[in-house]
Amino acid sequence: MPDAIEIRGLSKRYGALRALDGVDLAIAQGEFFGLLGPNGAGKTTLISILAGLARPDGGTARVLGRDVLAEYRAARRLLGVVPQELVFDPFFTVRETLRFQSGYFGLRGNDAWIEEVMHHLDLAGKADANMRSLSGGMKRRVLIAQALVHRPPVIVLDEPTAGVDVELRHGLWQFVQRLNADGHTIVLTTHYLEEAEALCGRIAMLKQGRVVALDRTADLIRRFHALYVRLRIEGRLPDALAARRVPHAGREAGGEADAGAGVLLLQIQDYAEAESVLAALRAGGCTILEMEIVQPDLEEVFVQIMKRR
Amino acid sequence: MTGLLTLLQKELLRFWKVAFQTIAAPVLTALLYLIVFAHALEERVAVFEGVRYTAFLVPGLAMMSMLQNAFANSSSSLIQSKVTGNIVFVLLPPLSHREFFAAYVGAATLRGLAVGAGVVAVTSPVVGVGIAHPLWSAAFALAGCAALGAMGLVAGIWADKIDELAAFQNFVIMPLTFLAGVFYSIGSLPAFWQKVSHLNPFFYMIDGFRYGFLGASDVDPVVSLAVVAVFFAVLSAGALALLRSGYKLRS
Numbered sequence: 372m373p374d375a376i377e378i379r380g381l382s383k384r385y386g387a388l389r390a391l392d393g394v395d396l397a398i399a400q401g402e403f404f405g406l407l408g409p410n411g412a413g414k415t416t417l418i419s420i421l422a423g424l425a426r427p428d429g430g431t432a433r434v435l436g437r438d439v440l441a442e443y444r445a446a447r448r449l450l451g452v453v454p455q456e457l458v459f460d461p462f463f464t465v466r467e468t469l470r471f472q473s474g475y476f477g478l479r480g481n482d483a484w485i486e487e488v489m490h491h492l493d494l495a496g497k498a499d500a501n502m503r504s505l506s507g508g509m510k511r512r513v514l515i516a517q518a519l520v521h522r523p524p525v526i527v528l529d530e531p532t533a534g535v536d537v538e539l540r541h542g543l544w545q546f547v548q549r550l551n552a553d554g555h556t557i558v559l560t561t562h563y564l565e566e567a568e569a570l571c572g573r574i575a576m577l578k579q580g581r582v583v584a585l586d587r588t589a590d591l592i593r594r595f596h597a598l599y600v601r602l603r604i605e606g607r608l609p610d611a612l613a614a615r616r617v618p619h620a621g622r623e624a625g626g627e628a629d630a631g632a633g634v635l636l637l638q639i640q641d642y643a644e645a646e647s648v649l650a651a652l653r654a655g656g657c658t659i660l661e662m663e664i665v666q667p668d669l670e671e672v673f674v675q676i677m678k679r680r
Numbered sequence: 681m682t683g684l685l686t687l688l689q690k691e692l693l694r695f696w697k698v699a700f701q702t703i704a705a706p707v708l709t710a711l712l713y714l715i716v717f718a719h720a721l722e723e724r725v726a727v728f729e730g731v732r733y734t735a736f737l738v739p740g741l742a743m744m745s746m747l748q749n750a751f752a753n754s755s756s757s758l759i760q761s762k763v764t765g766n767i768v769f770v771l772l773p774p775l776s777h778r779e780f781f782a783a784y785v786g787a788a789t790l791r792g793l794a795v796g797a798g799v800v801a802v803t804s805p806v807v808g809v810g811i812a813h814p815l816w817s818a819a820f821a822l823a824g825c826a827a828l829g830a831m832g833l834v835a836g837i838w839a840d841k842i843d844e845l846a847a848f849q850n851f852v853i854m855p856l857t858f859l860a861g862v863f864y865s866i867g868s869l870p871a872f873w874q875k876v877s878h879l880n881p882f883f884y885m886i887d888g889f890r891y892g893f894l895g896a897s898d899v900d901p902v903v904s905l906a907v908v909a910v911f912f913a914v915l916s917a918g919a920l921a922l923l924r925s926g927y928k929l930r931s
Contacts, residue, residue: 385931422772425931444774452772458765462694474686475773517769 373436375400375525375556376421380430382580383416390416392580393430398558398573400435400524403551405571405588406560409677412577414560415455418529422452434525448476451523453515455530455560459502465489465513466498469520476521488516491546508539515543519550526550527558532566544570568592568669576676584676592672599665600637600648609655612637612648636665684779687770691787695753702791706749707798710741714803717863728865728896734807739817739893740862742799743886746821750792750828751835751853754784758836759845762928771930777923781833781916788829789822796821809893816901817892823908824885828853830915837922837929856882866898881911 376398383391391413398404406414419425420432423443432439437446460468466485473481489495492512497505502513515531528547532540548570551557561567567574567588574591576584584591599617608616615637639645645664652659695702718734728736761767770780803809811817831853839845860882866874877883878899888904891897897904923929 419931423930424768424771426926444776447772447774454765454768456765456768458768460761460766460769461764462697463690467693471686471690472769472773474689475683475770475775477682477774479682521773 372400373433374398375402375435376558377433377436378417378421378430379432381417381420381427381432382429383413383420383425383427389580391420391427394577394580394582396575396582396585398556400556401551401554403548403557403570403572404559405567405574406558406577407564407567407574407673408560408577411579413580414577415529416580417577418452418527418558418560421527422450423447448521449523449525451518451521451526453518453526453528453531455533457507457510457514459505459510459513461501461503464499464501465494465505465516468502468513469516472517473520478521481520484522485516485520488519492516493542508535511535512539512543524554525556525558529560530562531559532561532563540566564670564673565668574669576673578677584672588669592667592669598639598641598645599667600639600645601661601663601665602635602637602652602659603661604635604652604657604659606655606657608635609651609657611651611655615639615648683773683775684783687775687779687783688786691753691757691783692790694757695787695791702749702753703794703798706745706795707802710745710799711802711806713741714738714806718807721863728894731894731896732807735809735894736865736890737863738800738803738807738809739890740886741803742796743821743824743889744857744860744862745799746792746796746825747828747857747882747885748853749795750788750825751832751849753791754788754829754832755836755839755845755849756832757784757787758833759839759842762836762840763842767929777920780923781830781920784833785826785829785916785919788832789825792825792828793821796825811893812895813892815892817889819905820885820889820892820901820908823905823912824889827881827885827908827912827915830912830919833919834915834922837919837927840928856880857886859883860886861898862886881907884908884911 374397376396378394378396381391381394382389394413394417406417408414416425420427421434421439423439423446426440434446434449437449439446463471469485469489473485486495489498492515494509494512494516497509502510505513511531518526532543535543544566547557559567559571571588573586574584574588575582617636617638637648639648642664649659714734714737717737721733758767761770835845835848839848859877860880861877866877866883869877884899884904884907887897887899888901888908891901891904
């Protein structure tokens with residue numbers, strides 16, 4: 372069974388900028404996969420190559436075994452892409468837009484599915500409205516509907532919830548999760564890391580055109596971080612605990628940026644180690660004013676990875 | 681084939697939805713040209729022997745309008761899609777560069793023909809012009825509109841901004857159409873300007889189309905049709921090469 376997406380040695384330059392630098396990635400069929408990275412990391416370039424919007428300088432990309440260049444027709448039929456930019460054609464209504472998109476993929480008489488997609492995305496009431504008259508959130512829904520109109524087995528969503536209100540975001544994720552449960556492979560890029568953490572089974576992190584982390588979401592969080600003890604103390608931190616201290620405690624582990632003097636962040640491997648930290652503090656004559664065990668989240672892992680590599 | 685036909689349908693609907701602007705407006709402009717120029721020049725300008733100036737003017741105006749609108753259709757559709765970003769909707773599907781070309785040039789040709797039909801329908805009764813050789817006129821109308829549709833495609837791909845396209849329209853298309861013998865027979869020009877006119881492919885389109893109406897022309901229509909066919913072939917090859925390479929469309 373071919374991978375939903377198979378990328379080997381993919382590279383792309385824009386002038387002096389190396390947008391992708393030998394990326395290897397395999398995404399299995401049925402996965403809900405997250406592609407994370409800061410702006411300019413290469414996420415959109417990678418998606419653009421998969422979608423045929425950009426051409427690689429080197430390497431290969433396949434969608435369900437079909438090469439995106441040599442077999443572009445087959446590859447594009449297998450792929451649905453929700454672009455990042457909120458674009459629309461102001462000449463047409465929602466229904467016309469979806470019928471045209473369906474026809475471009477060679478599908479006529481696709482109205483039943485178009486109606487179903489509009490229903491799921493709460494677009495039915497706006498089916499005959501001109502695209503210009505829609506709100507930003509509704510336009511975003513149409514973009515998603517356009518990507519689904521040819522029932523692609525692999526769906527790529529490039530920051531689909533940017534600028535979208537909470538209600539739509541929840542509705543959208545329910546719909547996408549149902550598509551995933553029905554067997555569709557989902558590839559998601561987002562800046563909302565809590566979304567990626569909640570939805571994605573596996574995550575790849577990109578930085579400067581390279582994959583710097585790739586793992587199951589839960590393992591990634593475990594691998595890159597143990598727990599933290601956030602403390603406010605009176606007295607000097609005992610030397611025995613100095614190695615555990617994370618610098619710039621205020622910014623770590625979701626702390627306040629301007630956390631005052633005396634706030635410390637100490638790394639521990641598990642909850643049992645918290646007891647030995649407390650014992651060392653007491654032995655050093657410190658008074659504990661506040662204490663909190665902090666669990667790492669994906670955002671923290673993301674920040675750490677981007678900083679380290 | 682469904683992909684090509686859908687893109688063609690979309691392009692047709694795009695101009696049809698604003699037909700007042702894309703068809704009615706150029707027809708009105710041509711009618712105004714006819715009224716003003718006929719009034720000013722009817723008794724002053726000699727064209728072909730035995731042919732009234734207004735009868736000479738109608739096919740020229742019709743062809744000029746066709747060429748300008750065929751060019752405007754493909755070029756404006758592309759540049760608008762590029763500027764607004766919705767070009768992505770036709771780049772993501774499995775459409776080949778040939779399908780892309782056929783749909784855009786097909787729609788441009790049909791708009792040109794619709795405008796031409798409108799101009800002839802409105803002006804002919806006023807002037808009382810008949811069509812001596814309809815097939816010749818149809819051949820030149822089709823080939824001319826297709827050539828300008830392909831030229832519009834090239835310009836639309838090349839231009840990054842609407843300003844650049846407007847410059848192309850004002851500094852290339854307008855002079856070439858105005859200096860192609862729409863308002864005069866090139867036989868009335870000095871020898872040097874006659875030679876210069878023969879380098880203008882638009883001249884052959886207008887002269888050939890006019891032959892279909894009047895049965896008289898500056899150049900043998902067979903020669904004119906051959907020139908127009910070569911011009912169309914060259915532009916098509918250029919447009920197809922650009923589309924195939926993804927120039928300014930796929931990064």
